[in-house]
Structures are given as structure tokens and as C-alpha cells.
């Protein structure tokens with residue numbers, strides 16, 4: 001099946017009734033970018049920028065970051081590339097940044113929370129990203145958003161950087177979309193409020209499952225709980241997509257669920273606008289999407305969201321869409 005799918009990797013994924021979601025990749029560097037393009041990715045739904053910061057003795061300068069982002073953007077020409085700002089903390093540390101020891105690092109000063117504590121780090125990244133955007137379709141995305149105030153605060157720093165660059169005569173694309181990851185249940189529950197403040201959402205099902213279920217995503221002992229097929233997680237996904245559409249915004253997904261064939265029928269049924277996954281899954285998910293009818297999947301998703309267990313949800317999809325099994 002994968003060999004067959006690869007033959008059509010570079011064709012779009014359109015459902016039988018003409019719905020065309022974007023199928024993109026999660027990448028972390030230039031090698032990943034090249035791989036994504038070769039597998040037919042239509043852009044980048046998640047550029048993890050941590051690679052630039054880790055395993056080195058000092059902070060990457062704005063110039064170094066600019067060069068690194070530019071190199072990745074050039075692989076994609078005018079295709080959309082969603083750059084996620086630094087998601088450090090949790091279990092990821094930087095040797096050159098002193099972080100206070102925490103009892104629960106995954107519930108601590110991580111990602112955006114850390115960036116607000118160190119505006120100089122945040123600004124260097126935002127300035128580099130803005131400068132790299134010239135001639136490309138770059139979008140900026142903030143990880144680990146829990147509140148509306150955080151979104152406003154993050155956007156404030158983007159505007160400060162824009163003003164600085166303007167004053168310095170340094171060019172950047174004027175119309176960059178700014179969005180957030182929805183990966184904390186608080187953000188999913190208040191998605192209607194957040195939708196007014198952003199251009200797009202991208203659902204991070206890895207963290208959204210972990211935080212919704214209070215089950216460590218890396219702990220095999222609770223893997224049956226931190227499962228994105230849990231009815232509670234599926235309902236949050238539905239609500240987030242609906243909230244974005246209500247305000248004319250789009251929702252993507254960059255958590256592992258987006259690259260799971262068994263989830264694709266449900267996500268098409270829920271109206272997901274963009275799927276982002278590891279490069280080798282792009283042709284497989286594209287091939288599957290081409291076999292689906294979005295209205296039929298809408299009914300399937302409604303039924304699935306009434307199921308009471310992960311097993312029942314999976315069983316329903318397997319039965320109705322054998323190609324996804």
C-alpha cells in the first residue's frame with residue numbers, strides 16, 4: 001500500500017466530494033525539510049525549533065537563527081511553513097540557561113512561559129523568524145497556550161519586534177499569520193475566545209491527550225489513558241475545530257493523531273483543515289483521504305463521538321472504513 005501511495009505522493013489529497021485539506025509535515029531541520037518535500041508534503045504544519053537551541057554551549061544568535069530558518073524556508077518556496085517558537089522546559093533543558101528545579105516540569109515553566117521570563121530569547125527568535133519570512137509563506141505559532149492573556153502577551157512581543165525591524169529598515173513579510181497550538185485542555189475549552197485573537201489553531205494531540213487524561217505521554221503504564229481516541233479528547237478536538245470555523249479561522253493538527261490512518265476518517269468528518277505528520281506518512285494519509293466522502297465521514301464522526309470507549313471508537317472506524325485499519 002505504501003509503495004502504491006508513494007506513486008501519487010505529489011498529487012493533492014481531495015476527498016470524493018471535493019474537500020481538500022492540506023497535508024503537511026512535522027520537521028525539525030533542513031534534512032527533515034528535504035525529506036518532507038520528497039514525500040509530497042504541501043508545507044510544514046510544525047517546525048520544531050528546539051534543534052537550534054539544544055546541544056550547544058550558548059544561545060543561538062538572531063543571525064544564526066535567521067540563516068537556519070531561511071535555509072528551511074527555501075526548501076518550501078511559497079508553501080506554508082508554521083514555525084513554532086521555542087518549546088523548551090518540561091524535560092528539555094539548555095546548558096546555558098539556568099532553570100529552577102521543578103517538582104513537575106511538564107506543569108512548570110515551559111515553552112511560552114519560559115519565553116515570557118526571558119524576553120531577550122523570545123525576541124531574538126521572533127526577529128529572526130520575521131526577517132526570514134521575506135519571499136516565503138511563514139506562519140508563527142506559540143506552544144503551550146493556556147489563557148487568552150498569554151496569546152495577547154505573545155502577540156505584543158511580535159508587534160514589538162515588527163516595530164523594531166521597521167525602525168531599523170529591515171524587511172519582513174507584512175501579512176504573517178499568527179496562531180497557537182491547542183494542547184492544553186484550558187485552551188481547548190475556551191477555544192471560542194482564543195479563536196477571535198488568532199489566525200489559526202494547530203491541535204497538539206500528544207500533549208492534549210496527556211494533560212486531558214492526566215497521563216504522562218511517555219509512560220507505557222498509562223498509555224491506554226493518554227490516547228487521543230479517548231472520547232474526552234475527541235470531543236475537545238471537535239469543539240476546537242468548530243470554534244475556529246465559527247470565527248472564520250482554520251484548524252490544523254500536528255500531534256501524532258494526524259498521521260494515524262485510523263483517525264483520518266474522523267478528522268475529515270470533523271472538518272480538520274490541515275494534517276501535519278512525519279514525512280513518510282504523507283503519501284499514506286493522502287491516499288486514504290482520496291477514498292473518503294466528507295459527508296459520510298461527518299456522520300461517522302458523530303457516531304464515533306457518542307461511543308463510550310476507545311475500543312468502540314476504533315472498532316467503528318475499522319468496520320466502516322476498512323482501508324484505514
Ligand code: PEP
Nearest residue numbers: 183204205206207254255
Ligand atoms: C503535541 O504536543 O502534540 C505536539 C505536536 O508537540 P510536541 O510533541 O512537540 O510536544
Ligand code: MG
Nearest residue numbers: 183204206207
Ligand atoms: Mg506539545
